[in-house]
Amino acid sequence: MSGWEGSGAPEHLLRALRAEPPLVQCITNYVAMNIAANVLLAAGASPAMVSDAAEAGEFAGIAGAVTINIGTLSAAFLDGMNAAILGAQAAGRPWVLDPVACQATRYRREVVQMLVAQRPAIIRGNASEILSLAGEASHGQGVDGRDTVAAAEDGARRLAQSSGAVVAVTGAVDYVTDGQRAVWIEGGSPFMPMNTALGCALTCLCGAYAAVTDDAFDAAVGALAHFAVAGARAHEGAAGPGSFAPRFLDALALVTPEALAGAVIRDASVPA
Numbered sequence: 001m002s003g004w005e006g007s008g009a010p011e012h013l014l015r016a017l018r019a020e021p022p023l024v025q026c027i028t029n030y031v032a033m034n035i036a037a038n039v040l041l042a043a044g045a046s047p048a049m050v051s052d053a054a055e056a057g058e059f060a061g062i063a064g065a066v067t068i069n070i071g072t073l074s075a076a077f078l079d080g081m082n083a084a085i086l087g088a089q090a091a092g093r094p095w096v097l098d099p100v101a102c103q104a105t106r107y108r109r110e111v112v113q114m115l116v117a118q119r120p121a122i123i124r125g126n127a128s129e130i131l132s133l134a135g136e137a138s139h140g141q142g143v144d145g146r147d148t149v150a151a152a153e154d155g156a157r158r159l160a161q162s163s164g165a166v167v168a169v170t171g172a173v174d175y176v177t178d179g180q181r182a183v184w185i186e187g188g189s190p191f192m193p194m195n196t197a198l199g200c201a202l203t204c205l206c207g208a209y210a211a212v213t214d215d216a217f218d219a220a221v222g223a224l225a226h227f228a229v230a231g232a233r234a235h236e237g238a239a240g241p242g243s244f245a246p247r248f249l250d251a252l253a254l255v256t257p258e259a260l261a262g263a264v265i266r267d268a269s270v271p272a
Ligand SMILES: Nc1ncnc2c1ncn2[C@@H]1O[C@H](COP(=O)(O)OP(=O)(O)OP(=O)(O)O)[C@@H](O)[C@H]1O
Pocket: 100, 125, 126, 127, 143, 144, 145, 170, 171, 172, 173, 174, 187, 188, 189, 190, 191, 192, 193, 195, 196, 197, 198, 199, 200, 201, 202, 224, 227, 228, 231
């Protein structure tokens, strides 16, 4: 099918987001901070990189959503993450988890399990990270995915069922599931994984979409469709990852709700 039907379709969410730009509190890594903020601004949202525990919980009370990324994990970041999650939960706002390189060290494996237990609305990671979270063998090399998204399909569905989160697995073709509903999303560009932190930025955009709908599945599909359409457009005329990067920011901003309606989204739901 082409396009996700109904009021939760990406084009409707993008219209809502542009009409009232959501404030998204991003606790992300040092590599991603600037890239993710620019991605959110281009897409139409309002980023704030607020992570210290002294204010992260209070700030979460005024944000539309919180996003948490363990890319450059430290004790100080972790304190801020826990404060922000408590603040988001007290305010009834969703939070999104990016389990960067969670397969790599015991510290990351333990921290990410503790975070998953705090009920993120969405978990967005590459296939190697999602396989590890699902308890399966992962071939991830540090922060880079080395597994196919198809290999993580079953694990993603089980992880969604056990955690209660919508799970979004990204790669050449993306997969999103809430444990029952599922879609494949096509598009993007092979230059995307050659630009650092675009996945981290996408996690922040999942927060922006989650701020404008109560349905975390629709939010994840909307954010990933926005990246897929903008990435494919930016690929046209790009000579490599360097010239791709500014075209991608332009494309994120120039994508219209009507263009998002043309995103290639294939239903893969398990029959009830
Ligand atoms: N080969 C590819 N072709 C098309 N799009 C791709 C490809 N690989 C990744 N993407 C897209 O790039 C974006 C980021 O996904 P990716 O899986 O690379 O994240 P990641 O590994 O977490 O990145 P990072 O940790 O560097 O932020 C997604 O929108 C995804 O669809």
